[in-house]
Amino acid sequence: MRCELVHTSLPRGLDGGTGFVVAGRTGGMPRTLSDALADLSGLTEAWPGASDWDRTLRATRPIEWRGEVAWVASVIRPCGLDHTGRGNRIAHHRMLEPAEIRACDPVSLLLDHERWMASWKGDPRELDAEPSLPTLVGHQGPAQAWQSAFGDAGMAAEMVEQAYRSGVGAWIVVPPGVDRLALLHQLAGLLPHENRWKRGWSTRPLRPVADPAPVIAVVDEREPLVCAAPPNAAWILVPRAGEAPKASEAMLRRAREGVRLTEPAKARGASATVAWQPPERLGAPAVPGGASPQAAMPPAAEVAGPAGMAPPSTIRVELEPAPASGFKAMWWLLGAGLVLGVLALLWRAAA
Amino acid sequence: MAAPATASNPLMHPVRDLVGRLHCPSCWHAMRPADVLFIAEDPRLVGDPVAGADEPLRFLPSRFDLTGAAIDPEGARCTRLACPRCRREVPRPMLELPAKILSVVGAPGAGKSHLLASALWSMRRDLDRLGLQVMDAEPRLNARLHAWENRLFGSGGGARRLEKTETSGGAGYASVRIEGRTEVVPAPFVFALRRGQEPSPSSTLVLYDNAGEHFLPGADDALRPVTRHLGRSEAIVFVLDPTQDPGFRAAVGLPPVPQPPVRQDLVLAEMAARVRHHRGRRSDERLEVPLVIAMAKADLWATAARVPMTADPFAIGGDPGAALRASHVACLEVVRRGSPEFAAALAAAFDRVLVVPCSGLGRDLAHEPEAPVAPRWAAVPFVAACEFGEEGRLGGFRP
Numbered sequence: 168m169r170c171e172l173v174h175t176s177l178p179r180g181l182d183g184g185t186g187f188v189v190a191g192r193t194g195g196m197p198r199t200l201s202d203a204l205a206d207l208s209g210l211t212e213a214w215p216g217a218s219d220w221d222r223t224l225r226a227t228r229p230i231e232w233r234g235e236v237a238w239v240a241s242v243i244r245p246c247g248l249d250h251t252g253r254g255n256r257i258a259h260h261r262m263l264e265p266a267e268i269r270a271c272d273p274v275s276l277l278l279d280h281e282r283w284m285a286s287w288k289g290d291p292r293e294l295d296a297e298p299s300l301p302t303l304v305g306h307q308g309p310a311q312a313w314q315s316a317f318g319d320a321g322m323a324a325e326m327v328e329q330a331y332r333s334g335v336g337a338w339i340v341v342p343p344g345v346d347r348l349a350l351l352h353q354l355a356g357l358l359p360h361e362n363r364w365k366r367g368w369s370t371r372p373l374r375p376v377a378d379p380a381p382v383i384a385v386v387d388e389r390e391p392l393v394c395a396a397p398p399n400a401a402w403i404l405v406p407r408a409g410e411a412p413k414a415s416e417a418m419l420r421r422a423r424e425g426v427r428l429t430e431p432a433k434a435r436g437a438s439a440t441v442a443w444q445p446p447e448r449l450g451a452p453a454v455p456g457g458a459s460p461q462a463a464m465p466p467a468a469e470v471a472g473p474a475g476m477a478p479p480s481t482i483r484v485e486l487e488p489a490p491a492s493g494f495k496a497m498w499w500l501l502g503a504g505l506v507l508g509v510l511a512l513l514w515r516a517a518a
Numbered sequence: 519m520a521a522p523a524t525a526s527n528p529l530m531h532p533v534r535d536l537v538g539r540l541h542c543p544s545c546w547h548a549m550r551p552a553d554v555l556f557i558a559e560d561p562r563l564v565g566d567p568v569a570g571a572d573e574p575l576r577f578l579p580s581r582f583d584l585t586g587a588a589i590d591p592e593g594a595r596c597t598r599l600a601c602p603r604c605r606r607e608v609p610r611p612m613l614e615l616p617a618k619i620l621s622v623v624g625a626p627g628a629g630k631s632h633l634l635a636s637a638l639w640s641m642r643r644d645l646d647r648l649g650l651q652v653m654d655a656e657p658r659l660n661a662r663l664h665a666w667e668n669r670l671f672g673s674g675g676g677a678r679r680l681e682k683t684e685t686s687g688g689a690g691y692a693s694v695r696i697e698g699r700t701e702v703v704p705a706p707f708v709f710a711l712r713r714g715q716e717p718s719p720s721s722t723l724v725l726y727d728n729a730g731e732h733f734l735p736g737a738d739d740a741l742r743p744v745t746r747h748l749g750r751s752e753a754i755v756f757v758l759d760p761t762q763d764p765g766f767r768a769a770v771g772l773p774p775v776p777q778p779p780v781r782q783d784l785v786l787a788e789m790a791a792r793v794r795h796h797r798g799r800r801s802d803e804r805l806e807v808p809l810v811i812a813m814a815k816a817d818l819w820a821t822a823a824r825v826p827m828t829a830d831p832f833a834i835g836g837d838p839g840a841a842l843r844a845s846h847v848a849c850l851e852v853v854r855r856g857s858p859e860f861a862a863a864l865a866a867a868f869d870r871v872l873v874v875p876c877s878g879l880g881r882d883l884a885h886e887p888e889a890p891v892a893p894r895w896a897a898v899p900f901v902a903a904c905e906f907g908e909e910g911r912l913g914g915f916r917p
Contacts, residue, residue, distance in 0.1 A: 397561060
């Protein structure tokens with residue numbers, strides 16, 4: 168079902184109570200779902216001096232509800248002081264329908280700032296059901312934010328392939344001052360649409376979990392959770408400027424050149440198709456001293472191997488205009504004429 | 519030749535006495551010291567099916583070194599311990615010293631976190647004034663409290679007031695996967711507690727700081743057992759904010775405020791009901807667990823209400839009963855005048871009640887953002903709660 172919920176600190180909530188309460192939710196939402204979304208509303212501590220933008224969590228996450236996996240997009244951000252004079256935050260969650268998942272890029276949805284409440288006004292109330300989300304296309308151009316931050320857009324290709332193969336999610340740790348949301352947007356845009364919804368996406372660290380879907384987060388290196396993580400944690404990826412990215416050729420080209428759908432002349436004649444196989448399981452973490460590493464306890468589903476994996480996805484990469492496209496069309500016309508002629512002869516013979 | 523494992527073996531010294539039984543401070547699972555798991559230290563052993571994919575493996579060791587530290591499957595020496603049920607870390611002093619558990623309860627916005635941070639800051643420093651001192655049992659596990667202390671008592675600058683305590687997520691809670699379901703457990707603060715002239719700590723002090731929302735009706739269930747510590751605590755500190763109640767405000771001469779009142783008597787009644795449920799008591803039974811009512815924000819109302827707060831009631835060599843009784847009587851009078859329903863709920867449920875005025879900040883930071891924090895009697899409710907036991911300085915005290 169499509170619905171939304173807003174959770175913040177108010178003198179009185181929709182269900183009673185005071186403090187952090189449900190301020191608004193779509194009419195008719197089951198209470199169990201309301202509780203499940205309210206439980207997602209916490210905003211973890213950031214580093215000292217973090218700005219409100221830095222502290223904001225933008226994420227798409229799966230939840231288990233009624234025995235099924237449902238996708239929730241959330242923006243949780245500081246919003247001034249509450250009625251008691253203490254720092255407040257507002258959590259705005261949207262639970263998405265399958266049709267919306269098919270039509271929307273997850274990170275483009277988080278980027279659509281006008282869809283997300285920055286503060287709550289008025290009394291707690293039930294919200295009207297909103298119309299379905301429009302189609303939101305993911306990033307298609309070259310990964311320019313990665314190019315600016317690390318000197319090579321190909322780094323996005325390496326990160327997305329490594330993060331995708333992690334069975335528990337990944338924190339891609341970036342230096343202060345870079346636009347994490349833009350990096351995340353370009354990262355997600357490298358994957359085929361259906362694969363983007365096989366992972367969650369976040370701008371703040373979320374605890375690595377295997378089920379129901381791991382989350383890929385682009386996080387600031389000053390995050391307390393990052394600082395407290397074990398050394399060589401398998402889910403922490405650190406892109407480094409100046410290093411040559413290691414990724415499949417197709418993904419590297421896609422990150423550096425983008426999908427050239429905006430160039431009609433080339434797109435018309437394009438024919439090359441490059442298959443991209445989602446990586447199967449998490450590699451072992453790097454261990455100082457070069458000792459034989461043991462896998463970082465990947466979940467059973469990942470250990471099981473390809474049987475539990477999604478089928479290979481296909482990325483259409485516009486490589487070159489096909490040189491023989493005129494000959495092909497001529498052969499098609501000749502073939503069609505021949506078939507029509509034979510059919511006409513048969514009809515006359517039968518008559 | 520191997521050295522014999524006897525008391526004369528120098529490797530066996532100092533001898534460590536362990537408690538016979540302990541409870542996990544996160545999930546309340548009862549266990550023997552022999553049941554605890556060790557936490558792997560080797561960086562390759564990351565990922566635990568219960569604690570989480572980002573946590574080191576917990577394991578029951580079969581190999582130890584000569585100092586009693588476990589050896590993990592990759593050969594690393596391990597000293598950190600974990601509960602066998604929820605796999606959350608258990609500070610080692612909890613195996614060696616008896617635990618004293620205090621629950622901190624109060625309505626949302628009552629000032630629990632501010633008071634707790636100020637109280638523990640005092641209890642770290644003022645041994646002579648309080649006759650009691652706390653030290654971090656495992657500093658890493660108290661990091662959230664250290665951040666609060668730094669914010670309130672640090673060099674200043676930036677926002678001084680603490681953020682509102684989250685109801686989920688953050689460092690105050692942990693999600694664990696127990697028997698196929700995700701359970702949220704609280705993350706306690708654990709200290710070693712040293713009394714008066716004792717040379718070393720004699721017990722551990724376990725404290726919980728929940729969001730006030732957790733004490734509202736219906737906020738605690740099997741998947742979020744975040745206030746189950748009420749069933750185990752040896753004393754409860756209830757933080758009462760008189761400034762949230764129009765009746766109290768009128769009783770102490772404060773101007774009315776337009777915001778809707780918070781029914782703190784209902785929070786008290788809900789707490790009493792949970793204590794009864796978790797301890798298996800009859801619904802009409804009065805509770806023996808000592809209750810300390812910390813009447814917060816006393817800097818705003820104590821002078822007008824003529825509540826004495828001058829002496830240090832727990833100073834070494836003094837008689838704490840006399841000073842506490844005087845302020846208790848004065849505060850109780852304010853409670854009866856300002857909120858008769860709260861006084862009635864108190865009398866109906868609890869046998870041993872002590873009312874203590876206190877102020878975590880000592881001033882209104884909203885109006886004096888640059889002024890230094892100056893707590894008044896912030897630690898007194900917590901010291902009193904610790905001293906209510908049989909061996910404590912308030913052992914037979916009934917105000």
